[in-house]
Amino acid sequence: MDRITPKALFLRRRELLKLGAGVTLLTSAAARARAAIPHGPQLPGVKPNPKYSTDEKKTPFDDIASYNNFYELGTDKSDPSANADKLQTRPWQVVVDGEVKKPRTWKIEEILHSFPLEERVYRLRCVEAWSMVIPWNGFPLADFLARHEPTSRARYVAFTSAVQPQMPGVRGFAGIPFPYLEGLRIDEATHPLALLAVGIYGEQLPNQDGAPIRLVVPWKYGFKSGKSLVRIHLQETQPPTTWSQYAGGSEYGFYANVNPEVDHPRWSQARERRIGEFLKRKTLMFNGYEEVAPLYAGMDLRKFF
């Protein structure tokens, strides 16, 4: 074997050294890139509710808490976890008003002490065609609304998310107006599946997942489940909602039920990638929660998408 370095290679030794240095630099930079996601304090007294569970594999905490759409904290999936400390969750109040006999302004601590927490494992299907399986901790929205005794004119429920001036997304180029608004019909809001969540995996919600209290409506696309709620308003008319007003209402509807038959104008909704899986799986009607179908009996779900 010829042990003399070929001349051409010898002449390029400096380049090769530089290339080697570059690769080392890249490698060490990557080693620093993945930071640990902080956990919240444990929630006491959470009881699993076997009626609302699934044997599907749960999405790991780190994925649930690092891959988020929360435009107030930035529009990249990784922004909300990176900017999580820009959301102040204490003190926190939730106003419940409108068509109720007993309006009330709650301190978050009062809510946490007033409603027994259960664990429900729900599928979450994002409108962007990815999905997760999340063990939420919370209580039925129906129980919460009942405390305020809705009047007969309460036909819709409007949800308002927090806007805080230090949140980077609300000052930037998020492309949607704030505060973030969502809404449900009263029969949707009082369906037993609809949940107000305050935690995941038995721990207080990470800020990027909508701390301290958020909506979870598992048969609808994820954007319907408003995060970091400050106001719940019962009313007679259908409330304006953030995404259904975007692009003149052509891309996202008020109902936004998970529906493999009705595509987004720019992508198919027939399949989804479950986070952590390689091949896409088929998307199920109402995200697999067929029990909500009677809510939409007689409605054209292509028209009311």
Place this chain on the structure above:
Amino acid sequence: MKRWLVPAAFAACLLPLAWLVVRFLRDDLGANPIAEVLNRLGLDAFVLLVLTLACTPAQILFKVNWPIRIRKLLGDFCFFYACLHLLTYAGLDQGLAFGEIGRDIVKRPFITLGVTTWVLLLPLAVTSTQGWQRRLGYRRWKGLHRLVYLAGVLACVHFLWRFKTALFEPLLWSGVVALLLGIRIVSRLRLQSR
């Protein structure tokens, strides 16, 4: 001219891919690695397309010729990343479900445009050699390679349509492409008025 220019540019063009490989090996591609790889490769191809389009304006504005010397390299690497982007879409994102891919291409302008851009780049990459330049004759070769302007515009629209909102980044890049094409037009008009 300096001998290290082309090898240095070659190495630099491989860096985005190396970076992805390193992140993959370190399990640092986030919760949805396929989407991350897909988006990153698309952005890499787009940036290389912009750099390819920047060579002539650099010559016009700053009277430097070295960008022209690496233009073929930049263009070839643009196509290389565009191929990886397309393969990631078809193979990893869609899992080679050809029915779905076909429907996507026909029904969704966002996908249609992406694929069209790749198809436009294909003959440019094939004929980017001096041999093909000779075979076609310089005029015809140049005419063919003007397709890159159309590819640049289509790539911008494809990039814009990818976003749900927050169009700041693709709008900024589209502005850069518009500027690069505008410089050519102004320079051409000036030559004609002389």
